[in-house]
Amino acid sequence: MSRPILQASGLCMRFGGLLAVNGVGLTVHEKQVVSMIGPNGAGKTTVFNCLTGFYKPTSGTILLDGEPIQGLAGHQIARKGVVRTFQNVRLFKEMTAVENLLVAQHRHLNTNFLSGLFKTPAFRRSEREAMDYAEHWLEAVNLKEFANRTAGTLAYGQQRRLEIARCMMTRPRILMLDEPAAGLNPKETEDLKALIGVLRNEHNATVLLIEHDMKLVMSISDHIVVINQGTPLADGTPEQIRDNPEVIKAYLGEA
């Protein structure tokens, strides 16, 4: 088995008297697609927020390539290669699609003030490379013809794809998608599934996923973590989860 990239254990998040996440652990290996499922309000997004530094977990450890990252600020964790999308699309709506992708490459660009002011060759080269990389990914998510449209005017499914492309711009170690299929029609969900497959197989991406669409989850996941009311309920391959009576009970209620 490949080595683990992200290991979280004993993750707890407390908001005042509410223990939103209690002792959740998960392990993501290289080139795996891991899904996190659970009923509404189970605490999946809270776990995401803890992993990406948007919340500071009350307790627990998070290791990225063996290095603890809990308690770091969001942008620091993102720079280490943990990059996420959001449940509601968060594009830069007034900027064009290609500008969205350029912003995401900020860290890899020549940001020297003087070289930008005088357009030095190094600056031009860096900008050219960024454009080429952005173009490459616009093509990969099938949005090349919309490169100069403002992101806010794209169709919802396209915005979702653009958001994933924007994450890939940062050359992430692990891509975290929060309900990427929410609001997509069956055809778009199929496209998304294909896209995640491409990300994993051609771009060696590792994906951690929150999703409610069971068909999608069961078909692409290597591993599934189930959370219910903030506590871990089950953990295993799609087959194991499908047959787990606890999981069925949590989702459908007791017979």
Added chain:
Amino acid sequence: MSKSFKQALFSAALVWAVAYPVLGLKLAFSGVTLQVQNAPPMTLMIIAICSVLLFLRVLFAEQISGLRRGSDKPLISKKTSDFLTLPSTQRWGLAALIVLAFIWPFFGSRGAVDIATLILIYVMLGLGLNIVVGLAGLLDLGYVGFYAVGAYSYALLSHYYGLGFWICLPIAGLMAALFGFLLGFPVLRLRGDYLAIVTLGFGEIIRIFLRNLTELTGGPNGISNIDKPTFFGLTFERKAAEGMQTFHEFFGLTYNSINKVIFLYLIALLLALAALFVINRLLRMPIGRAWEALREDEIACRALGLNPTVIKLSAFTLGAAFAGFAGSFFAARQGLVTPESFTFIESAIILAIVVLGGMGSQLGVILAAIVMILLPELMREFSDYRMLMFGAMMVLMMIWRPQGFLPMQRPVMKLKAEVGQ
């Protein structure tokens, strides 16, 4: 019917309520006491006519809008609007403006050149504030504070150490940037209205501080007799100081005081052009894109590894630096700085320039600066109603063109494949 009648009656009464105290009453001296007197009947007649007109307008609002529906067109058609905001059009407009600006002083009168210099100061300030408000989306109501820092930096250095304008210009910019940086650190965790209030307070603090630091800044009297800029060591005064030469002697011209005015104008023009160039480049640099991204969505920025604090601070600091440059030039031009030159109303005017011009748009800011400074100068007779006019202009803009005169259009980025075709 009765509802619109009531509304119409109310509107007519409103006209009286607003216009009568302002226009219909006059204060007059009678001996040593002030007395309230009625304005001449002519004024009252005009108010009455206005109220009747508004009454009719509201009463028949439906019929009027019905009439107008036939020709339902926006003020500026979509095509014209697009054309006006196209980057290529704006570039030509800008080029034309620059050429005009260079030949202007040799034809305009002394007063006109002086006003043009003032406009250029506001162009600089508008461009600088545009970084903070238009691009980075941080509402800064204390921008005049940095302007004051720049002006006093030059005034103090010149007064106490006798340093010249050209040395002090970068120092003033750096000082203002330093203040922007120091203020930005604690303040930038606030957003929106809270940020506006704190920056407003900062602007006032700077002014009051300068007024009360009497030993150093001369308090309310300010600092006077600040040296004017020199042309490579040549002064524009009639008589040169010890060890200096005057411009007209050096070039063998007869002394003419307009030379000084034109020289100041050209410095202002060069400074404004430099600001324009730098900001234009910044827009196309990663940092410029990051500013805009931050304005759009701070959380998404963080998720992509952009440090919001650093980006905000850079916007704040750079914006302040431009105010510092403008400030030191202002001090040099006036020859006098007092705290009262840096009141809140200045901040409001600069902000109005940015909003009127269209957030993020450079040509828009330049045009708005011209309008905002030129209008009050042209209509000196109406100076009592200046604030009223600003207010009316703002309201009309919000109705007809909320995006500003010339809003920014996104740059179109050519992809490689398209370039090849």
